Amino acid sequence: MESGMISVDKWSSGSQVYFLTHLHADHTVGLSSKWSRAPLFCSRVTAKLFPSKFPGFDLSLLRVVEIGRWHSLPLVSPTSGSATTVSVMAIDANHCPGSLMYLFRGEFGCMLYTGDFRWEKSSNTVEVGRTILLDALKNEKLDILYLDNTYCNPRYSFPSREVAAKQIVDIITAHPKHDIIIGIDSLGKEDLLLYISRTLNIKIWVWPERLQIMHLLGFHDIFTTKTSLTRVRAVPRYSFSIETLEGLNTLCPTIGIMPSGLPWAVKAVKGNGNVFGSSCSTSGLNKSNGNMDFANGSKTHEPNGDLRSVERYCEYIYTIAYSDHSCFAEIHEFIELLRPISMKGIVSSSPSYIDPHYFFGHLCGTKQAFWRLHQKLDNEERLEKVDTIEIKSTIGGTSSVAGRKRKRDQYDFLGRVSRVSLLRRLGHGVRIADI
DNA sequence: GCGATCAGAT
DNA sequence: CACATCTGATCGC
Numbered sequence: 001m002e003s004g005m006i007s008v009d010k011w012s013s014g015s016q017v018y019f020l021t022h023l024h025a026d027h028t029v030g031l032s033s034k035w036s037r038a039p040l041f042c043s044r045v046t047a048k049l050f051p052s053k054f055p056g057f058d059l060s061l062l063r064v065v066e067i068g069r070w071h072s073l074p075l076v077s078p079t080s081g082s083a084t085t086v087s088v089m090a091i092d093a094n095h096c097p098g099s100l101m102y103l104f105r106g107e108f109g110c111m112l113y114t115g116d117f118r119w120e121k122s123s124n125t126v127e128v129g130r131t132i133l134l135d136a137l138k139n140e141k142l143d144i145l146y147l148d149n150t151y152c153n154p155r156y157s158f159p160s161r162e163v164a165a166k167q168i169v170d171i172i173t174a175h176p177k178h179d180i181i182i183g184i185d186s187l188g189k190e191d192l193l194l195y196i197s198r199t200l201n202i203k204i205w206v207w208p209e210r211l212q213i214m215h216l217l218g219f220h221d222i223f224t225t226k227t228s229l230t231r232v233r234a235v236p237r238y239s240f241s242i243e244t245l246e247g248l249n250t251l252c253p254t255i256g257i258m259p260s261g262l263p264w265a266v267k268a269v270k271g272n273g274n275v276f277g278s279s280c281s282t283s284g285l286n287k288s289n290g291n292m293d294f295a296n297g298s299k300t301h302e303p304n305g306d307l308r309s310v311e312r313y314c315e316y317i318y319t320i321a322y323s324d325h326s327c328f329a330e331i332h333e334f335i336e337l338l339r340p341i342s343m344k345g346i347v348s349s350s351p352s353y354i355d356p357h358y359f360f361g362h363l364c365g366t367k368q369a370f371w372r373l374h375q376k377l378d379n380e381e382r383l384e385k386v387d388t389i390e391i392k393s394t395i396g397g398t399s400s401v402a403g404r405k406r407k408r409d410q411y412d413f414l415g416r417v418s419r420v421s422l423l424r425r426l427g428h429g430v431r432i433a434d435i
Numbered sequence: 436g437c438g439a440t441c442a443g444a445t
Numbered sequence: 446c447a448c449a450t451c452t453g454a455t456c457g458c
Contacts, residue, residue: 024448
């Protein structure tokens with residue numbers, strides 16, 4: 001069995017302590033009510049939500065990590081078998097309620113696991129996080145950054161959630177007689193709903209299980225399960241479709257708002273020389289007769305004048321780029337701030353996966369010279385070099401899922417992983433193992 | 436029959 | 446396009 005000390009968002013055996021970044025389903029694959037391997041560290045909010053996700057879970061296993069404070073963990077070194085200490089500090093990841101990044105310090109060096117995160121310049125949460133990180137790293141280099149690389153491509157450009165929320169309120173205001181359906185998940189987007197409620201002075205309907213979550217999060221008077229009290233309803237995203245909206249419209253004029261989705265990503269390619277070969281707007285989404293029109297300007301005029309982040313792909317549905325992940329520019333700022341010696345993307349299952357080194361390798365401490373040396377290589381050769389660098393510079397790489405996979409992945413000239421089906425189910429998470 | 440895992444859909 | 450999640454099929458016990 002592989003030896004290791006710490007797992008993050010990974011729940012198989014072999015570690016002494018386990019860390020959970022947040023409670024979304026793709027980060028808890030392998031966790032269950034009966035899981036009882038070892039202490040599980042998470043945020044206070046996550047601990048509070050835990051029983052609703054895993055009823056019957058042994059709560060005595062949970063350990064709350066406070067934000068911005070070092071915690072010491074007495075562990076056993078996998079190399080020597082002797083006692084060693086690992087320190088961990090949590091930073092708010094600004095992704096969903098309770099989401100954290102973890103900064104670890106130990107015999108393996110210094111490493112940061114971001115989990116899913118949104119590095120919005122305008123956010124006070126991010127401002128606090130920046131201060132904590134810079135202070136914690138002022139006398140120490142970051143050896144490895146495990147990065148949420150979901151949107152690690154210049155094609156992904158979108159506004160802050162504050163701006164996106166305003167766009168959504170504008171759409172609702174422009175439809176005063178309509179019912180409004182907003183697609184959300186079991187956790188996340190609460191700030192958006194609060195903003196809508198506050199701005200329009202209206203309650204928001206949610207389904208019963210979601211109301212329980214809202215109550216656990218401390219929101220008691222804003223949400224309701226009585227449809228008669230409001231025209232704005234937040235519904236599970238998976239129940240949200242063109243067919244649903246068409247059905248609702250036979251009963252009552254209704255529009256749907258999808259705070260995510262990617263038509264904006266396709267459009268964002270426009271005008272940049274088409275480097276990534278935009279597939280244009282005729283793919284899967286508009287299987288009805290929708291023709292990807294931009295939202296009508298008079299209906300959805302936005303404060304920042306950026307119409308690309310609001311779109312309609314059918315008569316009833318608006319898609320708004322309200323993202324809980326960092327856009328490309330934010331990822332850039334984050335890496336530039338930390339300048340890690342090495343990094344590794346935690347999301348390798350994406351069909352458009354690009355190794356973070358491809359765009360940001362030049363920001364990595366000891367690799368800068370190496371990267372300049374290879375600027376003249378063509379894309380294909382360069383990507384092969386990236387691969388090599390990453391494997392060599394990985395701490396405990398042989399026991400990390402990402403490290404194992406990548407050796408065998410094939411890249412096309414855009415850096416896309418082509419063996420998608422094999423990668424799909426591997427999910428997030430990493431084990432921090434032996435040096 | 437049950438939980439875990441996978442495939443497919445949204 | 447891809448996030449997070451659902452349903453339903455299949456596997457192992």
